[in-house]
Amino acid sequence: MGKVLENKKVSKDFFLMKVEQKNQALMGQFYMLRAWEQYPVLSRPVSIYDRDDNTVTFLYKAVGKGTEIFSRLKKDDEIKIDGPYGNTFPYVEGRIALVGGGVGIAPLFYTAKELKKQNPESNITIYLGFSDEAVLTEEFKTVGDRIITNVGGFITDEINPEEYDAILTCGPLPMMRVLYEKGKDTKAEIYVSMENRMACGVGACLVCTCKTASGNKKVCKDGPVFPAKEVFYDESK
Amino acid sequence: MMNQNSTLAVDFAGVVLKNPVVLASGTCGFGQEYGKIFDIEKLGGLSLKGLTLHYRAGNDGIRIWETPSGIMNSVGLENPGVPHFAEHELPMLKDYHFAKIVNLGGHSVEDYVKAVEILNDYDFDILELNISCPNVKGGGMNFGVKTEIAREVVGKVRQICKHKLMIKLSPNAEDIVSLSQMCQAEGADAISLVNTFLAMAVDINKKKPVFDNGYAGLSGPAIKPIALRMVHQVCKAVSIPVMGLGGITTWEDAIEFIMAGATAVQVGTASFMKPDIALDIIDGMQEYMNRNKLRDLKEIRGIL
Numbered sequence: 001m002g003k004v005l006e007n008k009k010v011s012k013d014f015f016l017m018k019v020e021q022k023n024q025a026l027m028g029q030f031y032m033l034r035a036w037e038q039y040p041v042l043s044r045p046v047s048i049y050d051r052d053d054n055t056v057t058f059l060y061k062a063v064g065k066g067t068e069i070f071s072r073l074k075k076d077d078e079i080k081i082d083g084p085y086g087n088t089f090p091y092v093e094g095r096i097a098l099v100g101g102g103v104g105i106a107p108l109f110y111t112a113k114e115l116k117k118q119n120p121e122s123n124i125t126i127y128l129g130f131s132d133e134a135v136l137t138e139e140f141k142t143v144g145d146r147i148i149t150n151v152g153g154f155i156t157d158e159i160n161p162e163e164y165d166a167i168l169t170c171g172p173l174p175m176m177r178v179l180y181e182k183g184k185d186t187k188a189e190i191y192v193s194m195e196n197r198m199a200c201g202v203g204a205c206l207v208c209t210c211k212t213a214s215g216n217k218k219v220c221k222d223g224p225v226f227p228a229k230e231v232f233y234d235e236s237k
Numbered sequence: 238m239m240n241q242n243s244t245l246a247v248d249f250a251g252v253v254l255k256n257p258v259v260l261a262s263g264t265c266g267f268g269q270e271y272g273k274i275f276d277i278e279k280l281g282g283l284s285l286k287g288l289t290l291h292y293r294a295g296n297d298g299i300r301i302w303e304t305p306s307g308i309m310n311s312v313g314l315e316n317p318g319v320p321h322f323a324e325h326e327l328p329m330l331k332d333y334h335f336a337k338i339v340n341l342g343g344h345s346v347e348d349y350v351k352a353v354e355i356l357n358d359y360d361f362d363i364l365e366l367n368i369s370c371p372n373v374k375g376g377g378m379n380f381g382v383k384t385e386i387a388r389e390v391v392g393k394v395r396q397i398c399k400h401k402l403m404i405k406l407s408p409n410a411e412d413i414v415s416l417s418q419m420c421q422a423e424g425a426d427a428i429s430l431v432n433t434f435l436a437m438a439v440d441i442n443k444k445k446p447v448f449d450n451g452y453a454g455l456s457g458p459a460i461k462p463i464a465l466r467m468v469h470q471v472c473k474a475v476s477i478p479v480m481g482l483g484g485i486t487t488w489e490d491a492i493e494f495i496m497a498g499a500t501a502v503q504v505g506t507a508s509f510m511k512p513d514i515a516l517d518i519i520d521g522m523q524e525y526m527n528r529n530k531l532r533d534l535k536e537i538r539g540i541l
Binding site: 034037038039040041042043065080082197198199200202203204205206207208209211215216221 | 506
């Protein structure tokens, strides 16, 4: 059980919630969150926006019943927080692009921080794509060397994969697929963070299965991060 | 406080369960994942992820959808196949002392029979036969819908199965009472019910069903009252033990199923609310027995 320290609205439907929770979570991991008893039945997988040893901050979009309940939580309210679960983004170095679409920008904030901490020489460009309103761009400026945003268009139009050694992305599947198609023949290593619907969060129920070049993978346990070429493989080959 | 004279232990078709609470097939994998999160040794048993003779990749598209008080799933029996399970997953459970229930589905009578022949050589407590699979050679209707079609698979498996045999009934059966009586007549040792209810959801923006297969299985608290009624009907109709399931979420739910006649219960969807919810159910049942000075669940089983 965690305690809500802060839960603030940062746009029309995006919220940042800071929860008191001792943790050693890694960039790209997620927690299963729940602020109700039986209904909705399922807990909500939410990735880590930021963390320190005693707190975890989540960026979420109020889109359904569960996240709507989260949006009404107040300071000192209790929230069930199970995790951290899943694997991490790889510790890449050099010229790095982090590409997020919509609420998929969430895991990129702490990832940028960590990658910079690991190698201050790395140069990190963060691409943030939104459908109608840019969110948290000032905050992202504090963790990236360069921030590029796109509202209402395609963030993938803004990036030239040739410029990077590594590209880490999280967002809608079509966005990530376009990015992979653009970058697959360059030297950039591309990794995607998947957002499949989940139930158990720990690899027991197989509802979040992702078909990959090396067989079925559990997004919650084997992922959420996969090499893009594993996810967007050509089934005909 | 633990009452020394009171026990949750049950004899289920000759298999002693330390308590009557078992995790339902498909919700607990092969035990390893939850084993890292809570003490699964405290459970009465585990019904393992449903197997088929051969590896299955499972269904494409969305596999889970939330409904009011329930979930729909369309996993499509993704599993490593019986030979892989027998050599790799089953041995990982050897040091646990709960009842190990192996759940088996199939898409032809021949597949069921071949799979059982392999499983006969391995050590576990109960074979739970999932007859809610489409009979590919028989036009695609589920084996478990018509009693006479189910009879063929139950009868053939019974002839060769060396384990205790429990048939898992589908609530989509035309006549669940006659189905249960057939299972008893064919020599099954026990029955479990109910599997998920065939259900549907529509994505009104895409103007398509949510699930690639069109229909999916509904589980969770939404189905509990119907499952309870079916368990009651079946318990009245057969003398072999019944493992009741369908939306059990609280210890009160579990006691209801026992009063309806179930010898044991399975907990499925509720584990997604809280991974160790089955332990809460076990504790709640024990406290209920203590408060009511019950020494054995026999005293309340089938009293309705």
